[in-house]
Amino acid sequence: MWRHIASNAFTFLIVGLFLVAGVVAWGTRQYSAAGPLEAAICFEVPGGGTMSRVTADLVDQGAISSAFIFEVGADYTEKSGLLKQGRFRVPEAASMEEIVDIITRGGRNTCGAEVIYRVGINRTIVDVRELDPATNEFVELAGFVVSDEEPPAAYQEVKADGGATFRVVIAEGATSWQTMTALSQIDILQADVTEPPAEGSLAPRDYEISDGETVSSILTRMQEAQAVILDEAWDNRANGLPLETPEEALILASIIEKETSIRDERRQVASVFVNRLNRGMRLQTDPTVIYGITQGEGVLGRGLRQSELRGATPWNTYVIEGLPPTPIANPGQAAIEAALNPDTTDYIFFVADGTGGHAFATNLEDHNSNVAVWRQIEAERANDG
Template sequence: MLSYFRWVLFFVALFATLMGGALFLGHTLLNAPGPLDKTKNVVIPRGAGPVTMAKVLQEEGVIAHTRLFRIALMIDPAPKPIKAGEYEVPAHTSMRALVDLLQSGKVVQRRLTVPEGVTTAEVIELVRKTEALSGEITLDLKEGDLLPETYFYSRDDTRDGLLSRMKEAMEKTLDEAWRKRAPGLPLANRREALVLASIIEKETAIPAERARVSAVFINRLRRRMKLESDPTTIYGLTAGKAPLNRELTRVDLQSTSPYNTYFVAGLPPGPICNPGRASIVAATNPARDRSLYFVADGQGGHAFAMTLPEHNRNVARWREIQRERLEQSQSQPPAQQAPAPVRQ
């Protein structure tokens, strides 16, 4: 009888030793540094099971043994489904840390920045060329529909989905700005506010000037004066599909395009670009300024005036700056000539 208990104790001790060794070995293998020598983005395809996932991870150099990965999934004390997507796997990630990462669903967040003042055609082309997105663009988008901002997205998000988010952001921003608009604006609705914001966006790139430029156009609208905006006239010539790449001519300013605000009174029939938040706020909350005119000041900004004589003096100064720059450029060797001013 004593001999029997000795054998039982022997096998119990052997089993405990083997189990302890197995647990120690498993713990060591699960927490050992992985073979990946540098951080790498890895894509787990949709619908992939443990076998497919293990194969992908091995091919990407993240794990050395596919069976160990599958075992790690089976023995996980708090198992969670692994979500498909693109993951950033740090160098030498252990098996345990890898499983935690894939179960977290923290896929790589990419970003796409849409600059303020670009046209809808330009945004569509930008989104079309973004390789990590999927699907064709099927939405019918108009000028001014999309809010310029930085948007985060994941691999294989659809192009239509990202553009829809831009459109929703514009609608939300415009609604909020219209609700908080200054009283007594000569704007019939939020659509007209968007049109004005697009003109402001194209007229100045200086944040501090936006509200003042807005005031000039609001003052002119109140007095039923023509807006006389170069950017609207340019849009009438190009439809926002390409830059004009030349100065406006006398013939351009006499065109009968509804966007030629030297010819037609009031706002043009639609936006001329996609304005940013700041320009939308400026359109609905102009500065308290009685200026009716502005022209380039030669230093990147604009000189404002309340009267035509004052404006004419500002124009004369700007023309003199232009002449001086032209003379300076002509006196330099061709390879060192200064570029001509892009816009007035």
């Protein structure tokens, strides 16, 4: 009899194991299968939110079919404790597995309102926009220039909402003074800096910022980023460059940055300056003269005078030999890499060609011809204007 009971118990155990395995397999398929969302949504994970609360919100919004499977799946993949505060786009038919990944991977918000402060050479433009989750495209809400005037209502509403993402984009070629001043004028930041960082030490790129953050903390992030860029570019530099230190490379990169905004042209411009340095020729570049006049504070706003081209300043490369003592702006990564890996050319001259780019020459005769063409273009534009 006991043998019969043991046999039945073993049978029940086997059946039970098969049932459990079947349930697990079914749950796994449900966890990774397409979800019930018929249209994408913008889902918010609040600060201090728990997986249970988030799960309930997802059920309420019709994003998941089973709270139990969702939480078990998050636990099994060890992501329950990795919730990230923010607003995230959940696409239509997203599986529970995909949703768990979306709300735990971190990074920039992928949904909701976004305010972008674009710091340029002359002004700061603010773009206010909101992502439409259905189309995954941004809808522009407002755009304005930072000034003493009251910002538009849409900007005030987005700020008051408390869930917006804020970013600042620093233009390549902006000086440290321009950058510090522009950041200090952004109303969500605490202006705690009065002296600009060293010229050239800031990486012009895109930074996420937060309401109440200090200007000094953002400048520190920019300096850290620029140091990484410069170190890597220096380690990968070409052989035989007339540059003895990373600091000299940064100076040259800043001149390249101010001479051309065309990415594909930077290495050509770099080759001109490298060739001049190797030949002992003066660099003779106008942006260095302008920096000697403005010290990087503001924009000259007019053409250079002959007296200024002849005037002695530490940055006037029509007068001094070699590189100026400091950078003349904050160069971007492309300009730094161009300075340390220039094209191999025989060019020693260049001048604007009327298209936004430059005409290059290996000798003075050809250069003078290119200059004559440019002067004609200038004259025609003046007449048209």
